[in-house]
Amino acid sequence: MTHVFHRHLRHAPKLAVAASGMTFRDAEGREYLDASGGAAVSSLGHGHPDVIAAMHAQIDKLAYAHTSFFTSEPAERLADELIRTAPQGMSHVYLVSGGSEAVEAALKMARQYFVEIGQPQRTHFIARRQSYHGNTLGALAVGGNAWRRAPFAPILVPATHVSPCYPYREQRVDETPEQYGRRLADELEAAILGQGPDSVIAFVAETVGGATAGVLTPVPGYFKAVREVCDRYGVLLILDEVMCGMGRTGTLYACEREGVVPDLATIAKGLGGGYQPIGAVLAQGKIVDAMSRGSGFFQHGHTYIGHPVACAAALAVQRVIHRDGLLAKVRSDGEAFGAMLREALGAHPNVGDIRGRGFFWGVELVSERASKAPFDPALNLHVRIKKEAMAQGLLCYPFGGTVDGKLGDHVLLAPPFIASRGDLREIAARLASSIDAVVRGATTS
Known part of the structure; x- marks a missing residue:
């Protein structure tokens, strides 16, 4: 039982108990790689001395x-x-x-x-x-x-x-x-x-x-x-x-x-x-x-x-x-991050567009690349991707209504500026795995 008026009233979010650098830990001891800085907030990561x-x-x-x-x-x-x-x-x-x-x-x-x-x-x-x-x-x-x-x-x-x-x-x-x-x-x-x-x-x-x-x-x-x-x-x-x-x-x-x-x-x-x-x-x-x-x-x-x-x-x-010269880092590592995302997702049949700059990237999902047709909103694809990503230890920022407020799904990525290239590569890999798992399930169900 919670007395907090949470955003979603039918289920309570996980309880975060600690965070350091790029990582959150919940009350069950699970760790999550922060790929979105919350909502593009955590520029220096967590616990900077x-x-x-x-x-x-x-x-x-x-x-x-x-x-x-x-x-x-x-x-x-x-x-x-x-x-x-x-x-x-x-x-x-x-x-x-x-x-x-x-x-x-x-x-x-x-x-x-x-x-x-x-x-x-x-x-x-x-x-x-x-x-x-x-x-x-x-x-x-x-x-x-x-x-x-x-x-x-x-x-x-x-x-x-x-x-x-x-x-x-x-x-x-x-x-x-x-x-x-x-x-x-x-x-x-x-x-x-x-x-x-x-x-x-x-x-x-x-x-x-x-x-x-x-x-x-x-x-x-x-x-x-x-x-x-x-x-x-x-x-x-x-x-x-x-x-x-x-x-x-x-x-x-x-x-x-x-x-x-x-x-x-x-x-x-x-x-x-x-x-x-x-x-x-x-x-x-x-x-x-x-x-x-x-x-x-x-x-x-x-x-x-x-x-x-x-x-x-x-x-x-x-x-x-x-x-710490983090603006120059974001510029150079941002180009590398874009390349990692394109390598991991660029050929995916349900990824329509990968766009961004620096440490600010969006991946737009489509049911069919040639027509750019979005998925049926009833599938709640973005909700399922968020859940799957968390199960794979990744925090990202999916959202729906990309095209007109009703149709379309995308994932927003905004990692802390301290992210290493290894962190960025791991983000791209876990996101690709999460998207693939959810889309495969959605298109076969």
Whole structure:
């Protein structure tokens, strides 16, 4: 009997009792290789001594201080570090407790910016189908995941959703990647014009699509074209890097690879590496300046924002990443990991696409490769793969509804940055074995 309100109410999850490096151990003594960092969170793995030491030291000095009264040294130092390494023009960091909170704060920050500069008629957000920006109501409203939105649709603020950058399924055979990206940017422009260009607050996008569609990497030039469209109509660009940022794709910010700078960026997950709940919004100077010259007050806040222990943990995580050269490691080992996945799964008749960057990869499953037809959702293929992988001692992140919120299955992989090439090879092998076992059973039953 459990009194915990678990995600699934018909069965309780296994009880985790310890974790170290790449490995979890449950109460029955079974060990699991962590191939997904939870939900792309554990960038340094588990039990890193530098992070634990920083948390202990901070607890001894100051565990909590409400931001309506005080700032704290770790919050100030973390903000300094994030701005030092941030995309050009970012001047301030708003510290929160997770990814959904970060997106909520960014949406409100964007709205208040236009109120402050005398454009209160801007009330609308545009995002993409099959995007995921969080589970709180504002983040859920702007997100485009049909399955997650459906039960709450009547109480969500309306938003417009345009096509995702999903070349495996939506790039035409007669267009280059660059032409496809331009077509998507033209669709965004049409949506802005259709809504009324002076009514749109922002376009919100994951730089690399995350959990919902299984790691969608943008085609070359797509985000540059999007940035140009936003600038043409005075629309802000909010990039959601909660899952793909903080080194996950091999650069600290995924947008570095795209050659664009957002007006607001949201980060979380790998920011604190799972050692404490933390997230943040990075804001361009023009947004902060407008509020400073206007009301002088951001009308927002939560009890635990800027939490000193969380900030100390996140600062330690970021320092280890830079000190140990882990961004370069993720880039080089990420290429090797992609090759391992393609070697293990590339010829599998039910693997349609293997895509990714750095330590962020997605494997999309299909019932038939030539037609790209997804499996029947009634098979619950992703659920069965997760269960089989755990039986084989592997933690991965399968999900369903890849194509449109109902159809499609994929597996997301996001191992800790400390993973050795041996670990990565083992992940690829166990995943291939798990997928093969489940698909073989599904197609013969």
